[in-house]
Amino acid sequence: MSELATLARPYASAVFKRAKETNSTEKWSKSLAFMSAVLSDAEISVLVDNPKVSNERLSALMLDICQGQVDEEGANFLKLLVQNNRLTLAAAISKIFEEYKAESEGYVDVEVTTAYAFSKEEKQGFTSALEKKLSKKVHMNVTVDKSLIGGVLVRAGDRVIDGSIRGQLQQLAKRL
């Protein structure tokens, strides 16, 4: 995983710079997400790993699948990945690209897991509280997980704020 990130970083940063130049970060973000979705498909990944499938066939196939979803530059990028045998990095590239995008636009992607669904006001209040704490704008993605028992679990990149009853019970168990 860490090796993938190291390999993917130059690609992601190149794509991001290009996207900034052409003012098309949103479009690139979508096309990268689509590419990684395609490549996470089991059948496609078998094809990618298969040495019998030549690079030409693979790039033709990829371009076919992605038609309409990627523009000309996106197609060039796909060809480059095929040529360098780095198609498997698509997901990692997309992830790092999103990180760059978030950083340059000054927000953080936050995953929030709650035991019970938020009401609208709660969500509003929670967002502003988080923004204060992280001193950045927050793009929140909320999922509901009953196994937390109560409270919330916030995940922003590597940082985790565990305010769930489950986490507190685990802490207590360790202390005893």
Next chain:
Amino acid sequence: MQLNPSEISDLIKKKIENFDLSAEAHTEGTVVSVTDGIVRVHGLSEAMQGEMLEFPGNTFGMALNLERDSVGVVVLGSYQHISEGDTVKCTGKILEVPVGEALLGRVVDALGNPIDGKGAIDTTETAPIEKIAPGVIARQSVDEPVQLGLKSIDAMIPVGRGQRELIIGDRQTGKTAIAIDAIINQKGTGIKCIYVAIGQKRSSIANVVRKLEEHGAMAHTIIVAASASESAALQFIAPYTGCSMGEFFRDRGEDALIIYDDLTKQAWAYRQVSLLLRRPPGREAYPGDVFYLHSRLLERASRINADEVEKLTGGKVKGKTGSLTALPIIETQGGDVSAFVPTNVISITDGQIFLESDLFNSGIRPAVNAGLSVSRVGGAAQTKIIKKLGGGTRLDLAQYRELAAFAQFASDLDESTRKQIERGQRVTELMKQNQYSPMSVAQMAVSLFAANEGFLDNIEVNKVLDFEAALQSYMKSEHSQLMDNINATGDFSDEIKNGMLKAIQTFIKTHSW
């Protein structure tokens, strides 16, 4: 002891009452690979060098390699239950171990957990295992002795409080024996001892503990054990753990003595960890920072002045200096002191006690090579009387070494040369000493005085030790006041000189041996 059920529930209740229910914020990462005790973790972007990381199953690790996309962690203890994808949490703390008086008399592992079956250690204080050594301003020069209780060492290679004196020699030359005698001799002196066993057999460690108990030396001793069967990471951190425990005493204006037995094995353990972390190997496959590994450890052994002690204790202890004396041990292969680790440690320490297998096998025990052994700072700390009397010993032995080759032509030699050879033989004999029988300053003074004044010259070489034993028991029974006087003052006054002279003359006239 029967545990009272209500006690337990009371305890638990208290813990629950004091349980702090704040939301826990930390950084997390995921395990990418586990190889021979080294775990690579993805994420953990805020991890510090040397930070304690928490794995599932109450296991801890130490972050050693911080790379762009991963962190290299050594697991402290068993790593069999850790698998790919496990979450790893930052604790925000550098690795810490318990310290304090309560550790005296205990045997602990490299993390400070008791392993002697005597229950939990009653201390709340902890200290990080890696600390920066005291600065230049905080230090004071070494001017008080640590008596190791061995004639040959205290007379010729004196060790002062706060000194670092290396004990070096091949296997089976009595390195550990010197260390154990040194610990036994600290009984009643107020010097606390820490014995760090690294990569040794468990049976050897058990033996040391038993011997110390037999001689009543466990009460002032802490044993830190990282045996050969424990992970390389634990063997690598054990000396730092012991050092932090010793610094506790130093920083409170007390004196402590720490023995690292041995640093060769620690360097091996560190080499293993480094190679598994894929750090580039250098000479003898050791990593580039193997010198710093030992220098930062030994630099922490020091004498600090009263101002620093006052500052560190917040004004509670005034007018007392603190010291931590280190006796690192290095095992050489085939007497080769020019190997990598031995040369490093020789250059770091303030002198070395060099032990030789040839001497050991010819019955000279402790097998100290008086020519190659030095103490660079101990001379200033030596007790006055031993300094005065021991100076001659060194000279006698040096002259003897030059002439020893001619000893077999004794009949063809001139009078003065023969005398020197004979004196040398007797002094060499006198320097022998049994294990577990350390001597007081007065006892040593009497023996050295007898040699200096030429009382041994008329005694057959193989009778020297018998003579010494008889003389010591005579002095103990007939002149205990004189002996106490020497032990108390350590001076070599005319009164003491004449007292010893008369006593020995009387002894020779009236006793047999």
